[in-house]
Amino acid sequence: MAFHEVRFPANLSFGSVGGPERRTEIVTLANGFEERNTPWEHSRRRYDAGVGLRSLDDVEALIAFFEARRGQMFGFRWKDWSDYKSGKASRVVSAFDQIIGAGDGKTVQFHLCKTYRSGAETYLRPILKPVAGSVVVAVDRDLKMEGLEFSVDPTRGLITFETPPDTGVVISAGFEFDVAVRFDTDRIQTSVASFQAGDVPNVPVVEVRV
Known part of the structure; x- marks a missing residue:
């Protein structure tokens, strides 16, 4: 798998939102009981890298990192501040x-x-x-x-x-x-005006199997 052994800037991931995700298949039986199963042995984590951005310099650093990874093409390291x-x-x-x-x-x-x-x-x-x-x-x-x-x-x-x-x-x-992740989008949309007004871009990041 295409992976770069480089960490997303830790100061930008600080304050990000995210955590583990599970996949559970649930079948409700005629008697009201449930059968539950999961095809995943391990959870998969998702984060939003946009939440940690605090300045236009942060946006510039994000774009540079995104471009160097070619969007979703190359995976990278991510510091999960809630579990590292x-x-x-x-x-x-x-x-x-x-x-x-x-x-x-x-x-x-x-x-x-x-x-x-x-x-x-x-x-x-x-x-x-x-x-x-x-x-x-x-x-x-x-x-x-x-x-x-x-x-x-x-x-x-x-x-x-x-x-x-x-x-x-x-x-x-x-x-x-660190967590092995990739960007979950091939597009980042930013606006200087909206960022100065307090809005931040949505930058989804998802864990990958390595």
């Missing part, structure tokens, strides 16, 4: 935020992931676009050093250890991450 850390938003990233696997004495590669919990239910979200330099890792609660004991592929969310972790040890990680 492995742990709580108010806390510093910790190597013990998320359990990403267990050692078996052979496997050296593990994918980053984030678990969402509510009551007894959980949802495991793959993290494919970690922020370079933000990933910290621990094996059996022993902190590991990036570059010496493990490496990170920030384009796939993959951790690779120099030596396979021992059987049964817990592997945990902390990180910041």
Whole structure:
């Protein structure tokens, strides 16, 4: 898939509106009960990049970014300010935020992931676009050093250890991450007069599978 490993300006995405979207197919039976099913294993996020624009300079930066991506042609990174850390938003990233696997004495590669919990239910979200330099890792609660004991592929969310972790040890990680998205339009309409009056353009952005 055509993707540029560049982040949409974070100062422009701050204040944007958006979040996860699910697809649920609902059939109402003759007795009034429902059958519900979903073809999606993972949610898909949508945002409006126009809400974060505060000045004409912001509009110029948006247009430059849009043109460089050729509209919907190329995907890019997006910082979701409401959900961009492995742990709580108010806390510093910790190597013990998320359990990403267990050692078996052979496997050296593990994918980053984030678990969402509510009551007894959980949802495991793959993290494919970690922020370079933000990933910290621990094996059996022993902190590991990036570059010496493990490496990170920030384009796939993959951790690779120099030596396979021992059987049964817990592997945990902390990180910041972006969302892989693209513009959901091939046209941006702006007006200097309307912008100065307080109106902002509608710039839809949608998550893509990578």
